[in-house]
Amino acid sequence: MDLSQIRISPFSSKDAIHNFRCGESDIDRWVSKAPKWSEQNKARLFLAHGQGNSKAMGFYSLSFSSEDRNKLAGKRDRQMWGSGVPLIYLQYxxxxxxCQNCGLGKMLLVDSLRRAHLVSKHVAFYGVGLRSLNDRTTALYSKYGFAVAPDEDKFPLMILPIWSINDLFEGRT
Ligand SMILES: CC(C)(COP(=O)(O)OP(=O)(O)OC[C@H]1O[C@@H](n2cnc3c(N)ncnc32)[C@H](O)[C@@H]1OP(=O)(O)O)[C@@H](O)C(=O)NCCC(=O)NCCS
Known part of the structure; x- marks a missing residue:
């Protein structure tokens, strides 16, 4: 797959996600209802597609969420925040x-973080959160700096603070 030919665009048509199959039936079911989530303002979806072809080869979805401050790894951060810690939530x-195992998942992940970075210039929040599905996805997210929150077991909450995202896109790594 030539990743330079892939575009990532906001969800705009039901046809684009028709018959989307990633191998996880919960995710496939969820994305089939994308028009509803968009309309209800519950999630924003972004689709990877070829140039001149709107069919989704992959997607991610973003919303806001709030987590307990005990889910933050650092003592100083826990002291700084009140009861709800605002996160951009990478839901799926x-x-x-x-199209799997060709680098598209990584491309989508980086794009979602770039979008969070942009939002952070306008609205303040702690970082990006997600729930990891399995050990391989935990390894993938860890490579980008996500850390498993304290006291997590199955489908662990993982958090990447905004300063790490800034480092990623502002060349301070
Ligand atoms: C996980 C997923 C998004 C990765 O996308 P991809 O385009 O296949 O992956 P890429 O080629 O960009 O990157 C590969 C990395 O993703 C991870 N990965 C690849 N296939 C995976 C799979 N089936 N399940 C979990 N992780 C996988 C690996 O960590 C891999 O890293 P490595 O190359 O160092 O081993 C994709 O496999 C998928 O859609 N799986 C089903 C749905 C899912 O599990 N979503 C994640 C929810 S947390």
Missing amino acids: LAVQRT
Whole structure:
């Protein structure tokens, strides 16, 4: 797959996600209802597609969430925040089965973080959160600096603070 030919655009048509299959039936079911989530303002979806072809090869979805401050790793951060810690929540990230293992998942993840970075210039929040599905996805997110929150077990909450995202896009790594 030539990733330079892939575009990532906001969800705009039901046809684009028709028959999307990533191998996780919960995710496939969820994305089939994308028009509803968009209309209800519950999530914003962004689709990866080829140039001149709107069919989704992958997608991610973003919303806001609030977590307990005990989920923050650092003592100083826990002291700084009140009861609800605002996060941009990467609710789902998935790649069409036939397009997996070609780098598209990583491309979508970086794009979602770039979008969070942009939002942070306008609205303040602590960082990006997500729930990891399995050990391989935990390894993938860890590579980008996400850390598993304290006292998490199955589908662990992972958090990447905004300063790490700034470092990623402002060349301070
Ligand atoms: C996880 C997923 C988004 C990765 O996308 P991808 O385009 O296949 O992955 P990429 O080629 O960009 O990157 C590969 C990395 O993703 C991870 N990965 C690849 N396939 C995976 C799979 N089936 N399940 C979990 N992680 C996977 C690996 O950590 C891999 O890193 P490595 O190359 O160092 O081993 C994709 O496999 C998928 O949609 N899986 C089903 C849905 C899902 O699990 N979503 C994540 C919810 S937390």
